Amino acid sequence: MGLDFSEILVVGVSSRALFNLEKENEVFDNEGIEGFRKYQLEHENELLEKGTAFPLIESLLKLNLLAKKSIIEVVVMSRNSPETGVRVLKAIKHYNLPLTRWAFSGGEPLSPFLDAFDIDLFLSKDEKEVQKVIDSAKCATALIYDPPADYKPETERVKFAFDADAVVFSEESELIYKTKDLAAFHKHEEENEDIPLNDGPFAELLRKLSKIQEHLPMTIELTPLRIAIVTARNAPSHMRVIKTLRNWGVYVDEAYFMGGLSKDKVLKAFGAHIFFDDQEIHLDGSSKVVPCGRVLYKSDSPMKQFDKKKYTDGGNDN
Numbered sequence: 001m002g003l004d005f006s007e008i009l010v011v012g013v014s015s016r017a018l019f020n021l022e023k024e025n026e027v028f029d030n031e032g033i034e035g036f037r038k039y040q041l042e043h044e045n046e047l048l049e050k051g052t053a054f055p056l057i058e059s060l061l062k063l064n065l066l067a068k069k070s071i072i073e074v075v076v077m078s079r080n081s082p083e084t085g086v087r088v089l090k091a092i093k094h095y096n097l098p099l100t101r102w103a104f105s106g107g108e109p110l111s112p113f114l115d116a117f118d119i120d121l122f123l124s125k126d127e128k129e130v131q132k133v134i135d136s137a138k139c140a141t142a143l144i145y146d147p148p149a150d151y152k153p154e155t156e157r158v159k160f161a162f163d164a165d166a167v168v169f170s171e172e173s174e175l176i177y178k179t180k181d182l183a184a185f186h187k188h189e190e191e192n193e194d195i196p197l198n199d200g201p202f203a204e205l206l207r208k209l210s211k212i213q214e215h216l217p218m219t220i221e222l223t224p225l226r227i228a229i230v231t232a233r234n235a236p237s238h239m240r241v242i243k244t245l246r247n248w249g250v251y252v253d254e255a256y257f258m259g260g261l262s263k264d265k266v267l268k269a270f271g272a273h274i275f276f277d278d279q280e281i282h283l284d285g286s287s288k289v290v291p292c293g294r295v296l297y298k299s300d301s302p303m304k305q306f307d308k309k310k311y312t313d314g315g316n317d318n
Helices: 022-042 054-066 086-094 127-136 172-179 182-191 203-213 238-248 264-270 280-286 302-313
Strands: 009-014 072-078 101-104 121-124 140-144 158-162 225-231 254-257 274-277 292-294
Touching: 009 054, 009 203, 054 072, 054 158, 072 086, 121 127, 127 140, 158 264, 172 182, 172 302, 182 238, 203 225, 203 238, 225 238, 225 264, 238 254, 254 264, 264 280, 274 280, 280 292
Parallel strands: 009 072, 009 121, 072 101, 121 140, 158 225, 158 274, 225 254, 274 292
Antiparallel strands: 140 292
16 A cells, blocks of 8 residues: 655755756766766766755755644655766755655656655646646646845745745746736726635645645744745735635735735745745746745736737747
8 A cells, every 4th residue: 555645745956956056067068978977987986066956955844743643754866876866865965954765767757756656746847747647737847047146044944935826826827917817807806705616736735735834833923834825826816825825725814915025025025945936037036035936927928828928929028
């Protein structure tokens, strides 16, 4: 009988998201698999620096020390071969990360293996890989940005921040704003205030985070796992978000309805270990102050088609 991960958050993180492997990736792109293998073997005893996702993973794993049972599982996933992955394993040991599962696919895509490890969230710096995962809807996934400079994470708590539309919720409402205007968006959301928003690609992840909070020994208001919604929405579209989360039975610690203001200062004040958004315009600034991941649209989604048309037409939505 297999292990039951229904009440455990399982994060799959690529070695390049967990550690700084940009030089190594450049070698691979320029010199191919043989040059990469040679480089890795020659530098096997050089310690890898921490990558964008490292603070999140380190803080998540600490929750297992507080919980009534194991609630976090992390799987390091790499397209390295086992031989070239030794450097990654040495870094894991050096940083005292309590990891017991990893996948070295020897150049093969990682997305087919997500189900095998029961992954809930997959973090990667490979856009093609992330697109495959979002198209298959196997789990929540994001394209990880480069780490922010001078970022000092909180060590006693772990903080997730999510955009609302096209991330936690479906892209339907955002599409109204994109294809019509802000007034039409507000009117639609106000008229449908009591109708829960449909699930977005991160809805199940948010539910899972809320569920594992129950296994921490403090009340939900004081849990070290904190969740924030940081959205461009504002009144009168805010109530539909709050009512949807209530309908889902999900407790969110903080919510910031920005009304078009820049999100970076709020995210810095919140101290996010990771922020997920679908729009580059928000992530360009935010990724400079906190670790960020972009949530890609499905290849056949209306938002993807809208973005392609906007790019082709040379328009913008500022």
